[in-house]
Amino acid sequence: MLQAAGVQWLAMSVDAEGLDVSYAIGQAAQARFALVTAAHQSPLGVAMSLPRRLALLEWAAQRARVSS
Secondary structure (H helix, E strand, O other), rough: OOOOOOOOOOOOOOOEEEHHHEEEEEOOOOOOOOOOOOOOOOOEEEOOOOOHHHHHHHHHHHHHHHOO
């Protein structure tokens, strides 16, 4: 459904703490949204750490302020 809507996918780096948020922001700082599975990343099964969840939320809040 997202692909049919024209969403461009970018694969991001994942390690033992989940999504590497700083890498992701560096690669797609102007993104309008991020589709993540914070509890159980597939296929590796790692959970996103609290510091990375907070960093992702901060990035989203900054993007929301810029977009409004």
